[in-house]
Amino acid sequence: MIETIVKVDGMMCGMCESHINDAIRSHFQVKKVSSSHTKGQTVIQSQEPLDREQLVRVINDTGYQAGEVVSRPLEKRGLLGRLKKVTMESACLHEPSPLPEHTVRRETPDGGQAAVTLYPVFPGIDIRYHDVHAASCPLEPAAPGVLEISHCREGRMEYRLGSRYFYLAPGDLSVARQDVLPTLAAFPTGHYHGITVTVDPGLAPRCLSCFLEDVEVQPAALAEKFCAAGGYFAARSSRRVEHVFSELYQVPEDLRRGYLKVKILELLLFLSALEVPAQPQAAAPGLSRGQVSLARKTADYLLANTESKVTVQELSRHFGASAAQIQASFRGVYGSSPAAWLRLQKMHGAAELLRSTDRTVLDIAGQFGYDNASKFARTFRDVIGVSPQRIPQRPGSGLLRAINQNLRQCRRF
Numbered sequence: 154m155i156e157t158i159v160k161v162d163g164m165m166c167g168m169c170e171s172h173i174n175d176a177i178r179s180h181f182q183v184k185k186v187s188s189s190h191t192k193g194q195t196v197i198q199s200q201e202p203l204d205r206e207q208l209v210r211v212i213n214d215t216g217y218q219a220g221e222v223v224s225r226p227l228e229k230r231g232l233l234g235r236l237k238k239v240t241m242e243s244a245c246l247h248e249p250s251p252l253p254e255h256t257v258r259r260e261t262p263d264g265g266q267a268a269v270t271l272y273p274v275f276p277g278i279d280i281r282y283h284d285v286h287a288a289s290c291p292l293e294p295a296a297p298g299v300l301e302i303s304h305c306r307e308g309r310m311e312y313r314l315g316s317r318y319f320y321l322a323p324g325d326l327s328v329a330r331q332d333v334l335p336t337l338a339a340f341p342t343g344h345y346h347g348i349t350v351t352v353d354p355g356l357a358p359r360c361l362s363c364f365l366e367d368v369e370v371q372p373a374a375l376a377e378k379f380c381a382a383g384g385y386f387a388a389r390s391s392r393r394v395e396h397v398f399s400e401l402y403q404v405p406e407d408l409r410r411g412y413l414k415v416k417i418l419e420l421l422l423f424l425s426a427l428e429v430p431a432q433p434q435a436a437a438p439g440l441s442r443g444q445v446s447l448a449r450k451t452a453d454y455l456l457a458n459t460e461s462k463v464t465v466q467e468l469s470r471h472f473g474a475s476a477a478q479i480q481a482s483f484r485g486v487y488g489s490s491p492a493a494w495l496r497l498q499k500m501h502g503a504a505e506l507l508r509s510t511d512r513t514v515l516d517i518a519g520q521f522g523y524d525n526a527s528k529f530a531r532t533f534r535d536v537i538g539v540s541p542q543r544i545p546q547r548p549g550s551g552l553l554r555a556i557n558q559n560l561r562q563c564r565r566f
Contacts, residue, residue: 154184154227157197160220161212169217176215179543180207216359216371261287263450265343272409274417277356277372278539279399283448293336299331300376301325302420304398308345309488310338314385315441321347324390328379328399328424341487348401350417352376370421378429386429397423402517440485447472448486451479455495459502460522465491500536503529507544514541 164170168186172196175187185198195212197203205222209391212219221369265287272280273376285308303310303321310321313335320341321327331351354373380384390393395422404412440448448473455463465476468491474481480490488492499521506517 155199155224157199157203157208157222157224158206159195159197159212159222161188161193161195161217162360163217164188164193165190172215173212173217173218177208180211193256193271194508223453260355261285261290263288272413274350274413276319276356277353277358278417279351280413280417281351283345283347283349285340286343287340288343289339290336292334292336295332295334296353297332297335298354298376300328300354300372300380301327301331301334302350302352303327303329303346303347304349304394304401304426305345306402307347308340308342308397309486310340310345310347311386311486311487312338314439316442318442318445318486319387319439320485320488321387321489322390322536324395326394328386330376330380333380335383341437348398350420361458370418370425372421375421379424388427393423440482444478444482445486447474447479451483451491452487452494455491456498459499460520462522463491463495497536500533503533503541504537504544507541508546517541 161173164173173188174186177183177195177197181197181199181203182201183197183199185355186195187197188195197208202224205224208222217490256268258266260266261267265285267287267290268283268284272282274280299346303320303326305323305325307323309323312319312321312327314333319327350401352372352375354376357372359371359373367451373374397416401413401416404416404543451468454468454471465479468474468479469476483489483491483494489497503517505513506520507514514530515526518526521529523529523532531543537544
């Protein structure tokens, strides 16, 4: 009787053990086969020596990685025999320990702020929560073959791929290979809140049935499905996408670790069943460089003329483009019409002045083109959610007002 011991990397649970045992039984005449994911090995008993190359090939074909193979005559073991141990020259391959959960905060090149909170979920699979208040932010160094699944909750994120520009809007889902994405992400609305799930097929379990029976999802197959041609896939906001992601933004702290595992399994199962068009980018053709340039120039012009009412016809004359071209380009980049976008910018600018200065509401309203305080207050409440009088001043603003008032009183004497 021959005993063959094979080091096997990638087993995570009893299901993995069964996969390997069944594969070996179907290819070899064996008396007994036993796999252990905790020991990272498979032990086989057979009457005749097994073909080592074929054995390694059979194990690798199941999606695991066969390592060192050691064969020896099987000894009948009494009390002393059971105390003997097989010494292996090479150590068992273990999964890399995931990084602990952590948050990285940094200032962006334009003076904004960005925070990324990372939670390891499975080996090779992480989830990141993004909280960005900036126009742009450098991305982490790309890793070859890593799949990046992103979902936007608020704001907009811009990707530039080749000569086309793609935009992730609230509720949208995107899937891309990390090494084809740009090194700098842009945020046209100045803020972005969303989730990114990264999947490294080289480190992730080969089949997620290890964690939940019947979830036959293979990360490597997902990468092939969505990014075979190195493309960019986007699914626009829908009830199905919202159902999968909504609960990831409200994870109970005391259940976080297990909850994230369940939700990520649900996400990957959803993606495995999602139909992908033959040409993924055809569903999201993106914008040309000229369209993006026109939208940005329009935004700059609007911000330079906040005290006046700028019409689309005026923009059309100024830029020598049709009103339809301006509207389409602007909406593609900023997600709204020029008028709606400018109203938003004005109200947020007014809110900042109310927090940081002693200026009156009427004075600030006039700066942004409102000669009617009631109309300004109504628009402000619609955008910000509270009336201008409810905006709290930052510490120090009240002191500044008191100092100015005291100075005015002193001048009377």
